[in-house]
Amino acid sequence: MASNPPAPAAPFVPSTQPFGFGPGNDEGQWEEWNPTEESLRTVRGRHRVSRQRGGGLARSSTVLGVGVIAAVGAGGMASANTGKPPVSISLPDLASVAHVFDGGSSAPKGSATALSDVGVSTKDAAQGAKGAGEALRDRIMAQAEVQRVQIDSKAQYATEAAFAQQVGQAAAQAEKDAAAQAQAAKDKAQAAAQKAAEAVKLAKLATQYTLPVVSYTITGTFGQAGSMWSSGYHTGLDFAAPTGTLIKAIHSGTITEAGWAGAYGYRTILTLDDGTELWFCHQSSINVSVGQKVGTGDVIGRIGATGNVTGPHLHLEVHPDGQATGIDPAPWLRGKGLNP
Structure with missing residues (x-):
């Protein structure tokens, strides 16, 4: 392949400008360059960059722009990571720093942009887009809700x-x-x-049961105390009636005793089928005999005043299961449906 010939070297002329760059300057020795047709010819494969006044300013401007962008990025990260409210940092618009990059001599006046809105375009803002700080605030509020x-x-x-x-x-x-x-x-x-x-x-x-006397008066009840009775208290129920008044069998049973019984006078004992003994005492006469079967209401004798008495009456005693000591005849009669 053919190669392009090298460009001729420009002649060196010492600087005579009092304000020019001298030896030891960052940009080196300044020299004057007078272009010729040969020097303006395009060299293939190479790009010539001519030195110009103000080159140091352009390079410094580039460094400044990179520093500004780094500061913006660091501020955004701090706003998003720390969780603190975003600090409003004024950032010049790109239009305001364009002269740094294009070598302009005058800087147009630009607007300041809050750090929380960095990265949000005008179109996004119009559609409701929010910066990092606002988004963080919304997330905190959502979590609280x-x-x-x-x-x-x-x-x-x-x-x-x-x-x-x-x-x-x-x-x-x-x-x-x-x-x-x-x-x-x-x-x-x-x-x-x-x-x-x-x-x-x-x-x-x-x-099935009946009272022993039809017409009577109760003159003595069970348990009354007195010297008239050998036991010290009354052991039966007295039905007072005129002598000769009929005495009837209270219930069906068998005559087990009929005769004289000392203080009881003439006495008849009627034993029921359940073993209960009924004593009929002080009779004037007895109309039944031992071993005789009688039914309810049958006449077994007549009221009298024999034995230890003060007047004609029937003394009735009740002895369950033939016990020697009797019980109160009144409740026993009531238990049979009778009301003496």
Whole structure:
């Protein structure tokens, strides 16, 4: 390949300018260059850069521009990383520093741009774009809103849980009260049923039992104290009536004794099927004999005043299972549907 011939060297002329660059200057020795046709010819493969006055200023301007851009980048990173509110740093517009790069002598007046808006174009700003500081602020506000919503949700859940617990307790209490009322009603109904059943039973027994005397007056009750009785108290129930008044069998049974019994006078003992003994005392006469079967209402004797008495009456005693000590005849008769 053919190569271009080297450009002729320009003649060296010492500087005679009092303000020119002298030896030891950063730009070196200044020299005058008079272009010729040969020196203006394009050299292939090479780019000639001629020296010019103010070259040092251009190179210094380039360094200044790089420093400004580095400062802007460092400020943006600090604003985004520290989480602190962005500090407004005035940054000259590119138009205001263009003369540094193009060698102009006059600098046009430019506008200052806040650091938080660096990197946001006019079009982005018109569409709602935000700088690093505003974006960080929005993220912090969004996180605070999420936390507030979580706290409100927890408080609402706690309130709903407490309300549900109160409702459950009220329902449980209401159920308990209803159960108690139902049990009370059931018990009352059972008591009424038992009472009705008892009434039916007594009515049925009343057809099987009868009082020993039809017309009478109660003159002595069980347990009365007095010297008239050898035991110190009255052991039976007295039915006062005129001598000769009929005495009837209270219930069906067997005559197990009939005759004289000392202080009891003439006495008849009627033994029921369940073993209960009924004593009929102070009779004026006896109409039955030992071993005789009698039914309810059969005449077994007549009222008298025999034995230890003060007047004619029937002394009735009740001895369950043939015991020597008797019980109060009044409640026993009421248990059979009879009201003495």
